[in-house]
Amino acid sequence: xxxxxxxxxxxxxxxxxxxxxLFDQNLADLMVEAATAACADAGxxxxxxxxxxxxxxxxxxxxxxxxxxLADALRFHGxxxxxxxxxxxxxxxxxxxxxxxVASGQVKxxxxxxxxxxxxxxxxxxxxxxxxxxxxxxxxxPGMFALAANRYMNTYGVKRESLAKVAVKNHAAxxxxxxxxxxxxxxxxxxxxxxxxxxxxxxxxxxxTTDGAAAAIICSxxxxxxxxxxxxxxxxxxxxxxxxxxxxxxxCDYRGFPATQEASAQAYKAAGIKNPVEExxxxxxHDCFTWTELTNTEDLGFCKAGxxxxxxxxxxxxxxxxxxxxxSGGLKSFGHPVGATGVRMxxxxxxxxxxxxxxxxxxxxxxxxxxxxxxxxxVSCVLLLGRDT
Amino acid sequence: xxxxxxxxxxxxxxxxxxxxxLFDQNLADLMVEAATAACADAGxxxxxxxxxxxxxxxxxxxxxxxxxxLADALRFHGxxxxxxxxxxxxxxxxxxxxxxxVASGQVKxxxxxxxxxxxxxxxxxxxxxxxxxxxxxxxxxPGMFALAANRYMNTYGVKRESLAKVAVKNHAAxxxxxxxxxxxxxxxxxxxxxxxxxxxxxxxxxxxTTDGAAAAIICSxxxxxxxxxxxxxxxxxxxxxxxxxxxxxxxCDYRGFPATQEASAQAYKAAGIKNPVEExxxxxxHDCFTWTELTNTEDLGFCKAGxxxxxxxxxxxxxxxxxxxxxSGGLKSFGHPVGATGVRMxxxxxxxxxxxxxxxxxxxxxxxxxxxxxxxxxVSCVLLLGRDT
Numbered sequence: 001x002x003x004x005x006x007x008x009x010x011x012x013x014x015x016x017x018x019x020x021x022l023f024d025q026n027l028a029d030l031m032v033e034a035a036t037a038a039c040a041d042a043g044x045x046x047x048x049x050x051x052x053x054x055x056x057x058x059x060x061x062x063x064x065x066x067x068x069x070l071a072d073a074l075r076f077h078g079x080x081x082x083x084x085x086x087x088x089x090x091x092x093x094x095x096x097x098x099x100x101x102v103a104s105g106q107v108k109x110x111x112x113x114x115x116x117x118x119x120x121x122x123x124x125x126x127x128x129x130x131x132x133x134x135x136x137x138x139x140x141x142p143g144m145f146a147l148a149a150n151r152y153m154n155t156y157g158v159k160r161e162s163l164a165k166v167a168v169k170n171h172a173a174x175x176x177x178x179x180x181x182x183x184x185x186x187x188x189x190x191x192x193x194x195x196x197x198x199x200x201x202x203x204x205x206x207x208x209t210t211d212g213a214a215a216a217i218i219c220s221x222x223x224x225x226x227x228x229x230x231x232x233x234x235x236x237x238x239x240x241x242x243x244x245x246x247x248x249x250x251x252c253d254y255r256g257f258p259a260t261q262e263a264s265a266q267a268y269k270a271a272g273i274k275n276p277v278e279e280x281x282x283x284x285x286h287d288c289f290t291w292t293e294l295t296n297t298e299d300l301g302f303c304k305a306g307x308x309x310x311x312x313x314x315x316x317x318x319x320x321x322x323x324x325x326x327x328s329g330g331l332k333s334f335g336h337p338v339g340a341t342g343v344r345m346x347x348x349x350x351x352x353x354x355x356x357x358x359x360x361x362x363x364x365x366x367x368x369x370x371x372x373x374x375x376x377x378x379v380s381c382v383l384l385l386g387r388d389t
Numbered sequence: 390x391x392x393x394x395x396x397x398x399x400x401x402x403x404x405x406x407x408x409x410x411l412f413d414q415n416l417a418d419l420m421v422e423a424a425t426a427a428c429a430d431a432g433x434x435x436x437x438x439x440x441x442x443x444x445x446x447x448x449x450x451x452x453x454x455x456x457x458x459l460a461d462a463l464r465f466h467g468x469x470x471x472x473x474x475x476x477x478x479x480x481x482x483x484x485x486x487x488x489x490x491v492a493s494g495q496v497k498x499x500x501x502x503x504x505x506x507x508x509x510x511x512x513x514x515x516x517x518x519x520x521x522x523x524x525x526x527x528x529x530x531p532g533m534f535a536l537a538a539n540r541y542m543n544t545y546g547v548k549r550e551s552l553a554k555v556a557v558k559n560h561a562a563x564x565x566x567x568x569x570x571x572x573x574x575x576x577x578x579x580x581x582x583x584x585x586x587x588x589x590x591x592x593x594x595x596x597x598t599t600d601g602a603a604a605a606i607i608c609s610x611x612x613x614x615x616x617x618x619x620x621x622x623x624x625x626x627x628x629x630x631x632x633x634x635x636x637x638x639x640x641c642d643y644r645g646f647p648a649t650q651e652a653s654a655q656a657y658k659a660a661g662i663k664n665p666v667e668e669x670x671x672x673x674x675h676d677c678f679t680w681t682e683l684t685n686t687e688d689l690g691f692c693k694a695g696x697x698x699x700x701x702x703x704x705x706x707x708x709x710x711x712x713x714x715x716x717s718g719g720l721k722s723f724g725h726p727v728g729a730t731g732v733r734m735x736x737x738x739x740x741x742x743x744x745x746x747x748x749x750x751x752x753x754x755x756x757x758x759x760x761x762x763x764x765x766x767x768v769s770c771v772l773l774l775g776r777d778t
Binding site for chain 1: 393394440454455456457458459460461465466467468469470471472473474475476482485486489490492493494495496626627628629630631632633634638647648651655764767768
């Protein structure tokens with residue numbers, strides 16, 4: 001991944017549904033709401049889009065159909081639609097592929113749509129995905145991440161109180177966000193006394209199971225300029241896959257995720273970023289669990305290894321801090337419909353860069369970072385977006 | 390999709406496993422065999438590849454894991470791997486996305502890998518995919534295509550004998566191909582007297598359920614030239630999605646598939662092809678059922694609507710004919726491991742363009758076409774590859 005992508009591709013429109021338990025909307029309904037909002041925001045019609053990328057991890061409704069569901073829901077017929085799936089990095093990787101297609105000159109204007117329906121699914125959930133606990137080493141996502149968190153906490157002498165501070169911070173941000181799944185503050189005491197899921201994670205250390213969709217319209221920077229749009233461009237991108245068997249990976253010491261370190265190195269190189277904490281204005285990072293945000297801030301180079309807890313404790317990652325992390329509320333509070341999350345992060349970054357984020361607005365937002373981590377921990381995708389002037 | 394892609398991206402290596410009932414190989418084994426064969430063919434090491442695209446429809450083994458299975462099987466760690474899924478067009482669409490990434494300058498050398506394990510799956514097959522007949526309008530793929538075939542046959546006065554000629558032709562080609570699932574000739578009488586699956590399709594009108602994988606190594610044409618490789622480049626690509634509810638689509642009269650017409654129009658425009666039957670040397674088309682090949686030859690512009698039966702009856706699509714169709718043996722005889730098929734077609738086209746196809750070699754092979762149809766009938770992807778001089 002080299003610097004040739006920088007500033008070539010612009011985001012001219014974004015849209016996002018309310019995230020939550022959306023029992024009255026199916027996958028197609030969510031797609032329509034997010035895509036039409038993005039088109040309205042861009043000031044272009046659906047018929048002006050030349051191709052689409054759909055990020056969805058598990059399109060359970062409609063018998064597992066993905067690209068056809070998009071085609072029928074949006075009457076997006078006769079045009080290319082690609083489905084990308086890459087665990088929890090599905091949304092950012094769909095965006096990444098669309099950006100390269102636009103940069104290649106093959107596609108003039110593209111829709112990137114992330115959508116996921118995790119509630120009221122027609123076929124038995126986890127078993128349908130082949131990730132039923134009884135099939136997969138007896139583990140679940142909370143169990144896997146808890147193993148890593150315990151190792152980390154033991155190594156650095158970290159207590160559950162430090163993890164709880166992430167939940168308090170992200171719920172406080174989510175309380176300011178009308179689209180968040182949970183618009184409620186929590187106290188450190190509430191987090192610590194919540195029912196335990198998998199030690200050290202209590203209920204409020206875990207992101208919820210959420211329905212939602214988000215969309216972005218992208219085109220070349222020249223096209224964006226010709227349309228008179230404020231220029232928000234892709235500065236860099238990175239994607240890395242590590243092993244799904246971390247016990248066998250000598251480079252994985254459970255104190256961080258090499259995939260995130262590698263993906264962010266690719267993105268920083270492309271964007272010409274030398275000092276992330278100085279040059280990045282804010283970040284949306286993959287806080288599937290509170291501990292994950294701590295280790296993410298280290299892997300992304302916002303602080304040194306083992307300093308993630310102090311980074312949040314000293315308030316550096318609050319909306320008013322030196323590098324706000326998850327001003328949207330994060331997965332923790334905004335919710336995590338798998339394939340939608342990465343595109344939802346793009347929505348938040350564009351909203352912040354335009355200074356349209358209202359009470360959760362980050363000051364002097366110039367460069368925003370989106371980060372997904374999936375697999376669990378094996379796949380990471382990092383995007384950097386920035387605004388001109 | 391414009392002409393700017395033409396001759397920018399080259400295929401420098403291809404590999405393919407034997408297709409068949411591969412009970413002694415899991416998904417990872419198939420990936421390793423195809424990818425290492427493609428690397429050996431290209432004369433590059435796996436460590437020289439910058440990114441990968443994986444086409445797999447339903448990665449059932451290993452709990453549904455896709456990109457991580459590739460990363461671990463090939464030790465392809467720390468680099469981007471994207472999974473593309475687009476029904477039976479999964480393989481060609483994975484190739485298409487990789488080509489755009491190389492054309493964008495973001496990726497120097499890429500692996501495209503199509504792999505599918507349809508036998509000995511750990512979770513109940515169709516039900517796991519959410520396409521169990523009881524969930525999906527009571528239909529199966531043979532049932533859906535049989536409806537369309539009946540309408541076509543009634544409209545044009547076509548008999549089962551015409552369909553049988555496709556099976557005879559493709560089995561004759563497959564009998565010459567050591568990698569084909571079925572290396573056996575069949576007679577028209579055998580085809581007509583085989584057990585009926587869904588009228589008008591008997592057993593030999595249907596492609597088999599197959600395991601297999603295929604891979605291609607791609608890079609820019611400049612890189613290929615610098616490596617001293619014979620120049621086989623991408624001339625054009627197309628992808629189109631139509632409705633998954635054809636009864637509601639006024640443009641679908643069941644006598645052809647609009648998705649194929651649209652995808653091929655995109656590819657022909659990009660490649661500058663005006664007269665397909667004169668300019669294309671041979672084609673690998675999606676003969677999931679014998680009738681499908683007949684209608685494909687019409688949708689791709691090889692003959693007029695309703696003339697598909699005559700096209701095969703007059704021998705135009707045999708290996709020695711004016712436009713050989715499925716010299717590999719096709720899905721019918723080579724087999725159809727869903728995500729692998731499109732990349733397997735690229736393997737066949739490159740092998741033919743290099744004149745390395747042995748007894749099934751097409752004469753004067755200059756431009757080859759690959760065509761997938763999925764969804765069923767809703768998604769089509771078309772690729773055009775050609776050799777210089």
